[in-house]
Amino acid sequence: xxxxxxxxxxxxxxxxxxxxxxxxxxxxxxxxxxxxxxxxxxxxxxxxxxxxxxxxxxxxxxxxxxxxxxxxxxxxxxxxxxxxxxxxxxxxxxxxxxxxxxxxxxxxxxxxxxxxxxxxxxxxxxxxxxxxxxxxxxxxxxxxxxxxxxxxxxxxxxxxxxxxxxxxxxxxxxxxxxxxxxxxxxxxxxxxxxxxxxxxxxxxxxxxxxxxxxxxxxxxxxxxxxxxxxxxxxxxxxxxxxxxxxxxxxxxxxxxxxxxxxxxxxxxxxxxxxxxxxxxxxx
Amino acid sequence: xxxxxxxxxxxxxxxxxxxxxxxxxxxxxxxxxxxxxxxxxxxxxxxxxxxxxxxxxxxxxxxxxxxxxxxxxxxxxxxxxxxxxxxxxxxxxxxxxxxxxxxxxxxxxxxxxxxxxxxxxxxxxxxxxxxxxxxxxxxxxxxxxxxxxxxxxxxxxxxxxxxxxxxxxxxxxxxxxxxxxxxxxxxxxxxxxxxxxxxxxxxxxxxxxxxxxxxxxxxxxxxxxxxxxxxxxxxxxxxxxxxxxxxxxxxxxxxxxxxxxxxxxxxxxxxxxxxxxxxxxxx
Numbered sequence: 110x111x112x113x114x115x116x117x118x119x120x121x122x123x124x125x126x127x128x129x130x131x132x133x134x135x136x137x138x139x140x141x142x143x144x145x146x147x148x149x150x151x152x153x154x155x156x157x158x159x160x161x162x163x164x165x166x167x168x169x170x171x172x173x174x175x176x177x178x179x180x181x182x183x184x185x186x187x188x189x190x191x192x193x194x195x196x197x198x199x200x201x202x203x204x205x206x207x208x209x210x211x212x213x214x215x216x217x218x219x220x221x222x223x224x225x226x227x228x229x230x231x232x233x234x235x236x237x238x239x240x241x242x243x244x245x246x247x248x249x250x251x252x253x254x255x256x257x258x259x260x261x262x263x264x265x266x267x268x269x270x271x272x273x274x275x276x277x278x279x280x281x282x283x284x285x286x287x288x289x290x291x292x293x294x295x296x297x298x299x300x301x302x303x304x305x306x307x308x309x310x311x312x313x314x315x316x317x318x319x320x321x322x323x324x325x326x327x328x329x330x331x332x333x334x335x336x337x338x339x340x341x342x343x344x345x346x347x348x349x350x351x352x353x354x355x356x357x358x359x360x361x362x363x364x365x366x367x368x369x370x371x372x373x374x375x376x377x378x379x380x381x382x383x384x385x386x387x388x389x390x391x392x
Numbered sequence: 393x394x395x396x397x398x399x400x401x402x403x404x405x406x407x408x409x410x411x412x413x414x415x416x417x418x419x420x421x422x423x424x425x426x427x428x429x430x431x432x433x434x435x436x437x438x439x440x441x442x443x444x445x446x447x448x449x450x451x452x453x454x455x456x457x458x459x460x461x462x463x464x465x466x467x468x469x470x471x472x473x474x475x476x477x478x479x480x481x482x483x484x485x486x487x488x489x490x491x492x493x494x495x496x497x498x499x500x501x502x503x504x505x506x507x508x509x510x511x512x513x514x515x516x517x518x519x520x521x522x523x524x525x526x527x528x529x530x531x532x533x534x535x536x537x538x539x540x541x542x543x544x545x546x547x548x549x550x551x552x553x554x555x556x557x558x559x560x561x562x563x564x565x566x567x568x569x570x571x572x573x574x575x576x577x578x579x580x581x582x583x584x585x586x587x588x589x590x591x592x593x594x595x596x597x598x599x600x601x602x603x604x605x606x607x608x609x610x611x612x613x614x615x616x617x618x619x620x621x622x623x624x625x626x627x628x629x630x631x632x633x634x635x636x637x638x639x640x641x642x643x644x645x646x647x648x649x650x651x652x653x654x655x656x657x658x659x660x661x662x663x664x665x666x667x668x669x670x671x672x673x674x675x
Contacts, residue, residue, distance in 0.1 A: 112410060114394065118395060118410075124436050125414035125434065126620075127399065127401075129410040130408065131409070131410075151408065153408040306617075334589075334615075336590055336625060341624010342625075368667055370666040370667060371667070375665075378662070381661030383658055384650075384652050384654070
């Protein structure tokens with residue numbers, strides 16, 4: 110079969126597979142100084158946001174990505190107080206991070222303010238915490254923010270970026286990781302979305318090696334399903350200076366908030382890697 | 393963007409998402425008494441087989457499905473000697489099962505012999521064990537085979553079927569599960585592919601309840617990524633009469649064959665279910 114014009118299709122770059130969603134109507138479209146943003150209403154996945162024709166999120170499945178980008182790393186840090194999110198302008202990760210009541214401050218650094226303003230309009234449930242007094246918004250380039258941030262000042266950096274193309278490209282470099290390393294406290298942790306194990310293994314490898322070259326002593330990837338991203342199988346990679354196998358399991362088990370994907374067993378399970386990754390990634 | 397005629401697109405039924413692969417050429421197409429089989433050469437996923445316009449497998453990612461349909465259940469059984477595969481005419485599951493040298497006999501029951509003959513031609517690596525003296529082929533309806541099989545005669549039944557539509561429909565019924573229960577030994581295990589947690593949760597629930605209604609005392613689902621199936625996130629559900637949390641970990645760690653996805657840590661991790669499944673499935 111072929112799909113008519115009522116479908117939005119994203120062709121995964123260089124891998125010749127594609128994912129499509131059936132569209133009821135286009136709700137919004139604009140060109141910002143950084144990218145083209147479009148919002149659609151789909152038939153079965155709720156609202157959809159695309160940036161430069163790439164699917165960013167839908168109402169139906171974004172919970173997996175946002176939970177897995179935030180809770181594992183936050184429960185791995187012994188006492189996370191000050192967090193920075195680079196990218197993540199849809200505010201879904203911010204919303205998850207702020208569920209941790211012990212966190213004192215979250216700086217949300219998004220290059221394109223329009224992503225956040227449109228999310229407030231079309232993905233209101235993700236933006237419910239935007240007025241939390243612990244949240245601070247900086248609409249500027251995350252690379253610049255990190256280059257000028259105070260050293261030894263942040264507990265956890267979450268890089269919730271687009272693919273390493275366009276605005277997101279500089280977030281996958283040794284230079285950026287070096288700034289993150291400098292800005293983090295000695296116990297600090299960096300987590301970055303790190304693409305598909307099936308489609309982007311060499312990129313995943315270069316993320317690990319880049320983080321280590323920048324100064325981090327240990328790196329570890331976790332995996333989770335993500336239906337609307339190429340191959341439906343996604344990773345996040347965590348970098349730190351110590352043992353990355355421990356987490357505050359008791360706190361995770363007694364957390365005061367609800368999750369739909371994450372739980373402490375999932376935290377442990379997500380780090381169990383298939384042989385193709387064990388063989389392809391550094392120990 | 394829209395895709396031209398050089399793409400094969402499968403629209404997931406009722407869920408209004410679609411997955412597409414870029415096609416170099418169609419290698420074969422035929423109508424059998426059971427279904428329409430087509431084989432394509434893709435640009436990046438190797439060969440592709442479709443049945444009634446639904447993607448069955450590609451060279452690139454079938455290893456995940458075949459390994460996860462066979463090794464977890466085989467290492468959970470204390471001493472599997474006699475195995476039946478219902479469906480699975482591409483022989484990828486058979487190939488994985490026969491890697492277990494302690495297994496004495498595997499009966500491959502496929503309704504459509506043409507699926508197997510075409511797999512021998514277009515997916516030769518999956519069919520490398522077809523001449524193993526322990527393999528026996530029965531080209532007949534798996535429902536009929538199970539209804540007339542000797543009771544208490546099989547250690548593990550693997551239902552490697554299409555979706556519960558067309559030829560596969562009767563494999564998702566209490567009547568079929570009751571026959572499986574009768575044919576299995578008391579320690580016997582049944583495993584069935586059980587669709588996507590994100591798209592088919594109610595079907596997954598009905599599989600659990602159906603298996604229990606048929607006599608099985610315990611059921612448990614495991615999850616794995618499967619890029620070319622709807623949502624890219626898939627499950628298998630195991631039914632038995634005892635504790636389904638144990639497996640022969642030492643044997644799995646010392647297995648004599650290579651796998652690309654499966655390992656003992658993955659075995660444990662695959663049963664860690666996200667909250668949406670913990671809340672939706674029976675204990």
